[in-house]
Amino acid sequence: MNSAVMKKTMYFFVLPALLFYCIFWIFPILKLFQYSVTDYNGYVQNFNYVGFNNFKTLFQEEVLVTSIKNTLVYTAITVILGNIIALLLALLLNANIRAKGFYRSAFYIPTLFSAIVVGFIWSYVYMPQEGLIASFLAKIGLTNWDTNFLGSYSKALYSIIAVDIWKNIGTSVIIFLAGLQTVPHELLEAGKIDGAGKWKLFRFITLPMLATSVTINITLSVINGLKAFDFPFIMTNGGPGISTNTLIYAMYKMAFTDQLFGKASALGIISFAIIIAITIVCVLTLNKKEVSA
Amino acid sequence: MKVLNRKTLVMLLVAILLVLGACSSNSNNSGTSNATNNPNNSTESPSPSTSTDEPVTLTMLVSGAKAAEGEDFELETLPRLVREKFPNVTLEVQKLPDEQYYTTVKTKLGAGEGPDIFLVFPKLANMGAIEVAKAGYAADLSELSFWDRVSQAAKNDMSYDGKPYAVAKGMDILGTFYNKDLFEQAGITEVPTDWPSFLDASEKLKAAGITPIVMGDKDPWVIQFGMYQLAANSVYPSDPEFDNKLQTGETELTDEKWIKTLNQYKELYDKGYVVSGSLGMASAQAIQQFVDGKAAMIFTGTWDLPGVTASGASEFERGFFSLPGNDANQPVYASASTAAGYALNAKSANLDVAKQVFEYLYDAESPLFEAWVASNPSISVFSGVELQHDIFQNVLSEIQSSGNAFYFSNQMWPAGVSDVMQSKFAEIIGGKNTTAEDVAKAMQDKYKELYKE
Numbered sequence: 055m056n057s058a059v060m061k062k063t064m065y066f067f068v069l070p071a072l073l074f075y076c077i078f079w080i081f082p083i084l085k086l087f088q089y090s091v092t093d094y095n096g097y098v099q100n101f102n103y104v105g106f107n108n109f110k111t112l113f114q115e116e117v118l119v120t121s122i123k124n125t126l127v128y129t130a131i132t133v134i135l136g137n138i139i140a141l142l143l144a145l146l147l148n149a150n151i152r153a154k155g156f157y158r159s160a161f162y163i164p165t166l167f168s169a170i171v172v173g174f175i176w177s178y179v180y181m182p183q184e185g186l187i188a189s190f191l192a193k194i195g196l197t198n199w200d201t202n203f204l205g206s207y208s209k210a211l212y213s214i215i216a217v218d219i220w221k222n223i224g225t226s227v228i229i230f231l232a233g234l235q236t237v238p239h240e241l242l243e244a245g246k247i248d249g250a251g252k253w254k255l256f257r258f259i260t261l262p263m264l265a266t267s268v269t270i271n272i273t274l275s276v277i278n279g280l281k282a283f284d285f286p287f288i289m290t291n292g293g294p295g296i297s298t299n300t301l302i303y304a305m306y307k308m309a310f311t312d313q314l315f316g317k318a319s320a321l322g323i324i325s326f327a328i329i330i331a332i333t334i335v336c337v338l339t340l341n342k343k344e345v346s347a
Numbered sequence: 348m349k350v351l352n353r354k355t356l357v358m359l360l361v362a363i364l365l366v367l368g369a370c371s372s373n374s375n376n377s378g379t380s381n382a383t384n385n386p387n388n389s390t391e392s393p394s395p396s397t398s399t400d401e402p403v404t405l406t407m408l409v410s411g412a413k414a415a416e417g418e419d420f421e422l423e424t425l426p427r428l429v430r431e432k433f434p435n436v437t438l439e440v441q442k443l444p445d446e447q448y449y450t451t452v453k454t455k456l457g458a459g460e461g462p463d464i465f466l467v468f469p470k471l472a473n474m475g476a477i478e479v480a481k482a483g484y485a486a487d488l489s490e491l492s493f494w495d496r497v498s499q500a501a502k503n504d505m506s507y508d509g510k511p512y513a514v515a516k517g518m519d520i521l522g523t524f525y526n527k528d529l530f531e532q533a534g535i536t537e538v539p540t541d542w543p544s545f546l547d548a549s550e551k552l553k554a555a556g557i558t559p560i561v562m563g564d565k566d567p568w569v570i571q572f573g574m575y576q577l578a579a580n581s582v583y584p585s586d587p588e589f590d591n592k593l594q595t596g597e598t599e600l601t602d603e604k605w606i607k608t609l610n611q612y613k614e615l616y617d618k619g620y621v622v623s624g625s626l627g628m629a630s631a632q633a634i635q636q637f638v639d640g641k642a643a644m645i646f647t648g649t650w651d652l653p654g655v656t657a658s659g660a661s662e663f664e665r666g667f668f669s670l671p672g673n674d675a676n677q678p679v680y681a682s683a684s685t686a687a688g689y690a691l692n693a694k695s696a697n698l699d700v701a702k703q704v705f706e707y708l709y710d711a712e713s714p715l716f717e718a719w720v721a722s723n724p725s726i727s728v729f730s731g732v733e734l735q736h737d738i739f740q741n742v743l744s745e746i747q748s749s750g751n752a753f754y755f756s757n758q759m760w761p762a763g764v765s766d767v768m769q770s771k772f773a774e775i776i777g778g779k780n781t782t783a784e785d786v787a788k789a790m791q792d793k794y795k796e797l798y799k800e
Binding site for chain 1: 446449450453454456457473478481482484564565566567623624625626627628629632636761762763766769770771773774776777778779793796797799
């Protein structure tokens with residue numbers, strides 16, 4: 055009966071923490087499932103149960119498909135492009151260049167600002183005709199370029215993603231830089247002696263040694279992409295139309311503008327399922343890669 | 348020994364749970380007892396202990412931006428003057444941007460932690476008087492003494508079941524601010540009074556190389572500003588009961604009147620009268636363009652007066668007129684509505700004190716009332732208060748003499764319908780093949796989803 059490691063009674067000490075965890079974490083999540091089948095409007099406490107009506111309307115509406123698509127595009131681009139750029143920058147900043155410290159901090163500075171500030175500044179940069187990019191293009195004589203970045207259906211989403219990458223690249227660069235410090239010189243030297251070129255050194259020595267950093271960075275940017283909300287909220291209000299609605303943004307709009315907490319909860323459950331599925335796939339594949347590397 | 352240990356632990360846990368439970372039930376009790384007591388205590392006989400001696404802190408949550416220059420009325424003047432009159436009362440005011448205001452105040456009210464004084468909008472609008480009263484969050488204000496000085500319309504718009512729940516800040520008019528110098532430059536001698544002459548004026552401006560209209564459509568709500576002015580001419584004059592019929596299902600937003608309205612607004616974009624790339628411009632940026640003299644007109648409401656009269660890169664005289672959506676030889680209807688107003692929290696523990704503050708704030712003789720009138724860009728709904736801003740004189744006297752005005756359409760829609768109108772109409776602005784009929788249909792679908800008896 056008596057465990058050699060720990061007395062059974064010790065488990066009771068977990069209870070207070072568990073209690074709080076259940077009250078403030080598990081219970082609200084279960085509440086979400088309850089609300090998803092009601093017409094709760096967020097603050098009038100007597101509501102009706104409406105079955106799966108919320109899900110039915112969601113599946114009939116354009117906004118579900120648009121926001122899922124946008125979220126996936128957002129995530130894919132921030133993960134792939136963001137990490138490739140971050141890796142290139144990290145390699146540059148790891149090279150023996152002058153004023154390395156200055157460049158390293160310069161690339162990290164955007165990360166320090168709040169998303170609100172960054173979004174606000176960039177909406178001025180993107181402003182048509184008068185904005186920084188528009189006036190720069192006009193200065194160098196490219197007047198017939200369309201400079202309406204945030205107001206165009208085809209460009210708004212990508213313009214926002216670019217800002218997100220710009221802001222968050224510092225974090226990824228730092229993680230890659232830290233990873234690069236752990237690549238042993240002996241291995242690189244051995245590779246050189248064996249006659250490997252720069253690309254081969256990178257592909258067969260540096261990159262495998264960076265596997266952990268890659269996993270961390272990809273996981274972080276997948277999470278960041280899937281819960282994208284700040285920039286659509288600050289820079290475009292999900293617009294033009296609903297073209298930059300992400301899952302979380304659509305949920306926020308539904309809950310707080312339409313006052314359909316029930317429907318928003320239903321959307322919450324759908325995105326919960328999507329996010330869980332993507333995370334599982336990611337973690338499983340990356341774990342395998344890391345072990346084999 | 349071991350058994351005892353386990354027993355003590357279990358007892359300890361039970362004790363903790365009991366304490367936690369007691370705490371929450373305690374606060375519940377005090378909350379409900381206050382709420383039930385309050386209606387019995389009328390304002391005339393507040394318990395003297397709360398009104399004079401004990402320090403009381405009132406919380407106030409409103410929306411808007413802090414005044415750019417000078418003292419902000421809600422954040423600075425109001426708490427100071429309340430302090431002078433009631434030395435024991437501290438008023439803590441928080442001002443939030445509109446979007447955040449809605450979410451914050453609803454969350455707080457829903458959690459039973461609502462502010463004592465908060466901002467409520469007329470009728471059915473988002474945070475509208477009707478829904479807030481229905482939910483039991485706003486206190487019935489009918490017993491307050493100043494109602495005989497408030498215009499009937501303003502009182503009605505803040506009422507539910509015949510009882511007023513908020514005191515409107517005034518009346519707001521949607522209109523067109525215009526640059527008189529640029530109008531002159533383009534050879535426009537008279538303010539347009541019907542739709543053809545408005546299009547004509549815009550054409551002249553455009554031909555003179557002046558951007559006729561600037562709108563910050565990246566903040567999609569500004570689409571309402573032009574639209575409701577057109578609806579006041581194209582929808583309501585021929586059918587003043589339109590929105591009531593909407594509720595009974597007798598008519599729909601896909602009615603030809605709304606199609607006409609949407610097409611009128613669409614025409615301004617199709618003909619290139621609105622600045623190109625407006626979807627990429629925020630409303631503050633658009634106002635700046637107007638102030639800098641880069642466009643001749645901007646659609647917005649009386650509340651934006653401080654913004655559009657701020658000094659910019661260009662000096663010019665501003666004017667204000669109602670966007671004439673009327674056919675030739677028809678009178679112009681203005682789009683005017685009761686502005687938002689302050690309401691009191693029905694569940695507040697300090698409801699009596701808050702009511703006294705209200706009595707003082709709306710007392711014609713008090714310095715607080717004077718300061719309120721002076722700082723308020725809306726047109727006062729209190730009798731005996733003169734118009735503060737001459738720029739609105741023409742439109743206002745027109746409304747007063749003819750009575751030709753209708754409310755902002757969204758005040759009779761459930762919150763969310765106007766959002767669909769904006770996001771669907773943005774597709775038109777963005778050059779997609781969306782038609783006025785598509786927009787109207789999306790609005791009607793949303794209306795049906797959201798409207799509940």
